[in-house]
Amino acid sequence: MKVFFDARQLGHAPAVYFRRGAAMPHQEQPQRAVILRDMLKSEGFEIRPPRDHGLAPIKAVHNSAYVDFLPDAHARFVKSAGSEALAIPTMHPGVRRGKEPRDIHGQLGWWMTDTSTPLTPGSWDAAYWSAQTAVEAAEGVMSGARAAYALCRPPGHHAMRDCANGFCFFNNACIAAHHMTSTFKKVALIDIDVHTGNGSLDILYERGDIFFCSLHPDPATYPTFYLGHADETGSGEGAGKSLNILLEQGASQDAVLSALDKGIAAIRDFGAEALVVSLGFDMAADDPLAAVAVYPDGFAEMARRLAALTLPTVLVQEGGYLGPSLADNARSFLTTFREATQ
Numbered sequence: 001m002k003v004f005f006d007a008r009q010l011g012h013a014p015a016v017y018f019r020r021g022a023a024m025p026h027q028e029q030p031q032r033a034v035i036l037r038d039m040l041k042s043e044g045f046e047i048r049p050p051r052d053h054g055l056a057p058i059k060a061v062h063n064s065a066y067v068d069f070l071p072d073a074h075a076r077f078v079k080s081a082g083s084e085a086l087a088i089p090t091m092h093p094g095v096r097r098g099k100e101p102r103d104i105h106g107q108l109g110w111w112m113t114d115t116s117t118p119l120t121p122g123s124w125d126a127a128y129w130s131a132q133t134a135v136e137a138a139e140g141v142m143s144g145a146r147a148a149y150a151l152c153r154p155p156g157h158h159a160m161r162d163c164a165n166g167f168c169f170f171n172n173a174c175i176a177a178h179h180m181t182s183t184f185k186k187v188a189l190i191d192i193d194v195h196t197g198n199g200s201l202d203i204l205y206e207r208g209d210i211f212f213c214s215l216h217p218d219p220a221t222y223p224t225f226y227l228g229h230a231d232e233t234g235s236g237e238g239a240g241k242s243l244n245i246l247l248e249q250g251a252s253q254d255a256v257l258s259a260l261d262k263g264i265a266a267i268r269d270f271g272a273e274a275l276v277v278s279l280g281f282d283m284a285a286d287d288p289l290a291a292v293a294v295y296p297d298g299f300a301e302m303a304r305r306l307a308a309l310t311l312p313t314v315l316v317q318e319g320g321y322l323g324p325s326l327a328d329n330a331r332s333f334l335t336t337f338r339e340a341t342q
């Protein structure tokens, strides 16, 4: 299994965000990637940096003006508000009518849905190289590798076509999946992060060539809310190509594995030629954002069942926060997947 990571991804370092009406420590810390990288090294994985594939693979799934807004947004914010201020939007257009403003504060609200994507000096580089890491893993599989793991951070599956959302700037998994459609006619993307892949749903909703499936608690009662309901099944060419499988909050490992089996069966029915996995470890029972109860042996079982599809597979890192079992869960999944795909 090929493994890719770029240390520039550590440069996005958000201190706080707002949740339930209060400023609190930001969950998506660089330390997550350090823990995962160190685990990979200790298990003998060879970690390679990605090449630079440029903006084209990113703009293939994202609004071009959104992508172009990000590189100097932090510098422009600091010029306006000072370096001590938190570079988040405090105004939003609501339903997005009208035009993108020219003022940085108006633009932040135009391109960001919430307060969870504060810009820091290294945010652009981190998001850019996170996306390049996903593209490199896709290229690895396109050139014949059975499996590749992209240690992406910041994560991506909440990022929509034209906005940042839920800790995410660029949708790394969709970027990889789209990139792979130049080699594989049908690609499946399955999202086993505990949160809904709302960004992936947004990007892929009308696509017939990429099947999308996400496992998550009911968005009526669990963040990131709004999207990911069972009746959202795709439209146009994508009709029937999106599948949201809802989990009970507090669901057991067995219940999660049964839900995974439904997703795997749908991927077989679709006739996928290649697979992308939005791989979060926040289904862990002791994750700081926990909603269901998966343990290290459950992550290993998920890896076995996904590997049994025998498809060329790109694993894209999503969530999984600084809980006590993060390294164990990642070790369990990734060493099992490596073994099963050798």
Ligand SMILES: [Zn+2]
Pocket (backbone or CB within 6 Å): 193, 194, 195, 280, 282, 318, 319, 320
């Ligand atoms: Zn998550």
